[in-house]
Amino acid sequence: MTLTLIAAAKSGIAPDTAVFKADLLALVPFLRAFARSLSGRHEGADDLAQETLVKAWQSRGSFVPGTNLKAWLFTILRNQFYSDRRRAWRQTPWDDESAERIPGSDREQAWAAELSDTARALKALPTEQREALILVGAGGFAYEDAARICGCAVGTVKSRVARARRALVAILDSDRVLPPAHRPAPGDAAREIMSQLDRLTPADRDRSDVPE
Amino acid sequence: MPHEKIAKLERTRSARARQEAIGRELRRIYESVIQEPVPDEFLDLLKKMELQEKGSAEGGESV
Numbered sequence: 001m002t003l004t005l006i007a008a009a010k011s012g013i014a015p016d017t018a019v020f021k022a023d024l025l026a027l028v029p030f031l032r033a034f035a036r037s038l039s040g041r042h043e044g045a046d047d048l049a050q051e052t053l054v055k056a057w058q059s060r061g062s063f064v065p066g067t068n069l070k071a072w073l074f075t076i077l078r079n080q081f082y083s084d085r086r087r088a089w090r091q092t093p094w095d096d097e098s099a100e101r102i103p104g105s106d107r108e109q110a111w112a113a114e115l116s117d118t119a120r121a122l123k124a125l126p127t128e129q130r131e132a133l134i135l136v137g138a139g140g141f142a143y144e145d146a147a148r149i150c151g152c153a154v155g156t157v158k159s160r161v162a163r164a165r166r167a168l169v170a171i172l173d174s175d176r177v178l179p180p181a182h183r184p185a186p187g188d189a190a191r192e193i194m195s196q197l198d199r200l201t202p203a204d205r206d207r208s209d210v211p212e
Numbered sequence: 213m214p215h216e217k218i219a220k221l222e223r224t225r226s227a228r229a230r231q232e233a234i235g236r237e238l239r240r241i242y243e244s245v246i247q248e249p250v251p252d253e254f255l256d257l258l259k260k261m262e263l264q265e266k267g268s269a270e271g272g273e274s275v
Contacts (some may be wrong), residue, residue: 010232017265021258028254033245052259057261137235168234169227180222 001195003125020060020118022186024053026063027070030139040123046082052077074151078131119170132160133168 031052036045055076056063063072115123122130128150135146136157143161147154 017262021262025250025255025258027229028250029246029248032248032250033242035243037242046251050254053254053257054261055257116237116241119241122238122241133238134242163269165231167236169230171223203216 003162016065020057020063023130024056025072027073028053030070031073033079034134034139035081036075037138038078038120038127038131040130048077048081050079051084055080071141071145071149073140074135075151078149108151117172119166121168123172125167129160129164129167132163135159137165 001089014039028049031049032046035048035052036042039045052073056073059076063069108207122133125133131150131185132146135141136143141149143154147157
């Protein structure tokens with residue numbers, strides 16, 4: 001902090017600006033972690049964290065020094081996440097689920113393949129449960145701070161976290177029924193039906209000279 | 213202790229252990245991002261915003 005102040009004095013920038021910048025920089029790793037776990041994707045998560053920094057910089061006058069800067073930044077990130085998502089919905093005819101099924105870049109797909117079962121299950125949770133669980137279960141926020149970040153009652157956060165925990169177990173259990181290699185790929189069922197239909201069509205009998 | 217009661221205790225204990233394991237995994241996922249080096253773009257962005265403000269402050273003074 002002292003070093004930052006000296007540097008600020010030398011560069012002629014108001015000390016509070018330099019301190020604020022240093023504080024923001026120190027919290028960037030947490031913003032990236034929240035952005036990635038909230039959005040459930042690698043691509044775009046850093047953009048979300050950067051948008052948060054810009055918003056925070058622009059509205060730093062409304063930050064009360066001495067209060068929880070991390071919680072303040074997380075609130076901005078969360079609001080940005082929802083407004084980006086609303087915009088994406090307006091621009092595309094897809095619903096949330098189908099949008100998530102559309103594969104991203106190769107890098108994102110590679111990252112998805114490396115995801116642990118828990119990370120995959122986390123992605124499958126409703127967003128409000130996911131954010132509550134991330135804040136309390138991974139980020140170590142108190143229920144009160146998580147409630148402030150999410151703009152809801154403490155009791156709501158508590159019940160969302162509890163529901164999220166139960167849902168994670170249920171998702172992990174249902175995944176365990178089939179090992180990953182044997183999980184049917186999307187479209188497999190349709191292909192199977194089509195091949196069965198093919199076997200039933202008269203055209204198939206006409207081609208009886210084709211060896212099976 | 214009746215058999216059912218022991219079985220119930222066992223289930224509670226294993227459910228708790230399971231939740232703890234999931235909790236550890238959640239923290240591991242989150243921590244793994246925190247441990248990543250911060251990409252240069254973040255530092256560049258902060259520098260840019262600071263410089264922009266410095267520039268506008270100086271511009272204001274010279275008027």
